[in-house]
Amino acid sequence: MASHGPPEIAMELHALSRAKLVHSFRQRLKASSLPLFGFVFLQGGEEHTRYCSDHVMLFRQESFFAYLFGVREPGFYGAIDVSTGKSILFAPKLSEDYAVWSGKIKPLSSFKERYMVSAVHYTDEIPGILKSQYRGPGKPLLYLLSGLNSDSNKYSIPASFEGNEAFEKDLTSLHPILTESRIFKSELELGLIKYANDISSAAHIEALFHRSAIIHYGHAAAPNDRTLVDGDMALMDMGAEYHFYASDVACSFPVNGKFSDDQSLVYNAVLKAHNAVLSEIKPGVSWIDMHKLAEKHILESLAKGGILVGEVDAMMDARLGAVFMPHGLGHFLGIDAHDPGGYPQGIERPTEPGLKALRTTRELKEGMLTEDWKLANLPKLVVLNMKSLKIDSKSLSELALELCVLTVSPGCYFNEILLNKATEDPTLSAFINNSAISRFMRFGGVRIESDVHVSSDGCENFTDLPRETWEIEVVMAGASWPLNNETILKYKKEKSSSTTALTPTTAEQNVSSTSEEAPPAVAPAQEMPASTSDATLTSID
Numbered sequence: 001m002a003s004h005g006p007p008e009i010a011m012e013l014h015a016l017s018r019a020k021l022v023h024s025f026r027q028r029l030k031a032s033s034l035p036l037f038g039f040v041f042l043q044g045g046e047e048h049t050r051y052c053s054d055h056v057m058l059f060r061q062e063s064f065f066a067y068l069f070g071v072r073e074p075g076f077y078g079a080i081d082v083s084t085g086k087s088i089l090f091a092p093k094l095s096e097d098y099a100v101w102s103g104k105i106k107p108l109s110s111f112k113e114r115y116m117v118s119a120v121h122y123t124d125e126i127p128g129i130l131k132s133q134y135r136g137p138g139k140p141l142l143y144l145l146s147g148l149n150s151d152s153n154k155y156s157i158p159a160s161f162e163g164n165e166a167f168e169k170d171l172t173s174l175h176p177i178l179t180e181s182r183i184f185k186s187e188l189e190l191g192l193i194k195y196a197n198d199i200s201s202a203a204h205i206e207a208l209f210h211r212s213a214i215i216h217y218g219h220a221a222a223p224n225d226r227t228l229v230d231g232d233m234a235l236m237d238m239g240a241e242y243h244f245y246a247s248d249v250a251c252s253f254p255v256n257g258k259f260s261d262d263q264s265l266v267y268n269a270v271l272k273a274h275n276a277v278l279s280e281i282k283p284g285v286s287w288i289d290m291h292k293l294a295e296k297h298i299l300e301s302l303a304k305g306g307i308l309v310g311e312v313d314a315m316m317d318a319r320l321g322a323v324f325m326p327h328g329l330g331h332f333l334g335i336d337a338h339d340p341g342g343y344p345q346g347i348e349r350p351t352e353p354g355l356k357a358l359r360t361t362r363e364l365k366e367g368m369l370t371e372d373w374k375l376a377n378l379p380k381l382v383v384l385n386m387k388s389l390k391i392d393s394k395s396l397s398e399l400a401l402e403l404c405v406l407t408v409s410p411g412c413y414f415n416e417i418l419l420n421k422a423t424e425d426p427t428l429s430a431f432i433n434n435s436a437i438s439r440f441m442r443f444g445g446v447r448i449e450s451d452v453h454v455s456s457d458g459c460e461n462f463t464d465l466p467r468e469t470w471e472i473e474v475v476m477a478g479a480s481w482p483l484n485n486e487t488i489l490k491y492k493k494e495k496s497s498s499t500t501a502l503t504p505t506t507a508e509q510n511v512s513s514t515s516e517e518a519p520p521a522v523a524p525a526q527e528m529p530a531s532t533s534d535a536t537l538t539s540i541d
């Protein structure tokens with residue numbers, strides 16, 4: 001857990017990312033019989049002030065630039081020479097004024113050392129340096145980053161600098177290769193995501209302890225600012241970031257510390273979906289199949305609980321799952337919480353309800369370049385850099401192990417708009433038990449989200465949180481996590497004495513529960529639970 005302290009940030013992580021990119025890029029150029037000349041050229045993020053004021057907003061590096069260079073400061077450019085593999089950073093020349101107000105200006109040599117690049121110059125030297133280093137004929141060629149992010153539907157902006165008219169520009173080659181490269185993580189990247197997960201897990205536990213009675217969430221126009229009260233479910237989706245690398249974790253719990261029967265029913269439906277997906281993930285599985293598997297478990301549980309009626313297969317055919325889980329099962333995770341690459345060129349987004357919200361439909365792979373890597377003739381300088389940096393106990397191919405990291409985040413929500421639409425649809429409405437579902441109209445929803453990496457024999461879950469209803473209840477009652485044997489024994493003792501006291505056996509047949517706990521009685525005609533978060537759908541998955 002977090003008590004291990006932060007891992008050392010290894011800048012060779014970025015040297016490795018650059019080497020990997022150069023390797024793939026050269027393969028691509030060779031395959032198209034193009035000469036191995038030119039520079040991959042990126043512009044880092046700029047610092048901004050709040051509107052017209054001089055209030056400087058918190059700077060966070062642009063993600064592609066962070067991936068290749070790890071640079072934390074604003075105003076940089078970066079070039080990677082495709083023919084030599086050499087990398088050059090261009091730093092902004094800061095004025096003396098800057099030094100007076102913001103502290104000592106770092107010399108270029110300190111950037112060279114920290115970011116492990118071949119050279120560092122000032123941004124006003126870009127045209128001169130690139131021209132002098134270019135080995136091809138004619139105008140120097142720049143491979144610029146331009147392409148669509150399939151999550152945001154926004155385009156990356158290609159680098160621009162004074163004097164750029166003297167260069168040839170290629171705007172199509174870089175984006176697909178760099179995006180693909182980001183999907184498969186090195187061991188060094190995994191370490192950071194793992195640590196970010198430790199922090200997130202610890203934060204969620206802390207929130208459970210304090211029962212977070214008030215949650216500000218949502219957005220300025222529709223703030224999720226209602227105070228949660230006794231009887232509500234809380235849904236928290238939050239993740240820490242460490243040296244650019246993200247985590248994305250959600251947990252759902254009853255604010256009063258005890259699951260009601262209805263809350264258990266919905267929560268266990270989602271937990272069953274979550275656990276089923278985790279046990280099925282391995283290289284070769286399709287993400288669409290995983291989404292459908294989650295839907296199926298949720299629909300089955302809702303049917304067992306009497307909220308839905310009819311055959312689950314027929315519900316699946318009618319896409320009823322999208323009414324309760326309108327978002328995709330999960331997404332790639334890395335430098336961005338929604339890491340890019342879900343829809344590479346040639347892969348179309350599905351159009352069916354629910355499936356169209358998937359952030360990827362790819363088949364999961366352990367890594368396609370690993371074998372390639374072992375044979376790769378890597379750019380010399382990068383190899384030298386790597387060797388000089390105390391990682392000699394591991395070979396480059398070991399470090400380059402490529403694993404994809406995803407979130408698994410099934411959810412079940414009772415959204416008024418979607419439910420009303422379903423009631424008006426003759427096919428969908430036939431499955432809905434109106435009197436049962438009316439109890440849930442102000443329920444809100446449940447989401448469980450964990451971060452996993454796909455390995456050859458399945459997946460590893462980085463997120464360490466109480467997930468069973470009883471685990472959540474004992475942690476909310478004050479037990480520390482992970483639970484110690486004493487707590488578990490005490491719980492089991494209480495459980496056995498309470499199950500002997502409880503009678504209904506029909507309940508056990510009616511409710512699906514992944515919990516060790518005795519299944520709760522089904523759908524008692526209790527009063528409507530108070531509403532949960534009004535905005536469970538504003539910040540989905």
Ligand SMILES: [Mn+2]
Binds near residue numbers: 248331449541
């Ligand atoms: Mn997510």
